[in-house]
Amino acid sequence: MPPILPPEEGFLMLERSKFAEAFAADVGAELADFMAASQVPWGVAALTGEVSQPAWKNKPSWYLVAGDDKMIPPPAQRAMAERAKATVRETGGSHAVYVSRPADVARIIAEAAEVVAHS
DSSP, X not given: OOOBOOOBTTEEOBOHHHHHHHXXXXXXXXHHHHHHHTOOOEEGGGGXXXXXXXXXXXXXXXXXXXXXXXXXXXXXXXXXHHHTTOEEEEEOOXXXXXXXXXXXHHHHHHHHHHHHHTO
């Protein structure tokens, strides 16, 4: 279970002492500590919000599965990607894959941009 603290004034945060392990396990300790200290709380309402017209229903989608993610298990990521009929790529990496593996993230963005530009 992700170390999400109980809501406070309608907002959630990750427990700072468990942040690195759960969110950024493959990020250097100093950077992970900075990320934990500077995290921005997110609203509880975001968990129950509804999207009236999800873009993935009529636009091409790409999904990078972070194979070592402890916030969203990889099987759940794959299920979300399949539902969106996304082009899926996989890499190791934590939930902070954009920090720990920026080249992999950039590669899938470039691939998506190339496909969309030529369609």
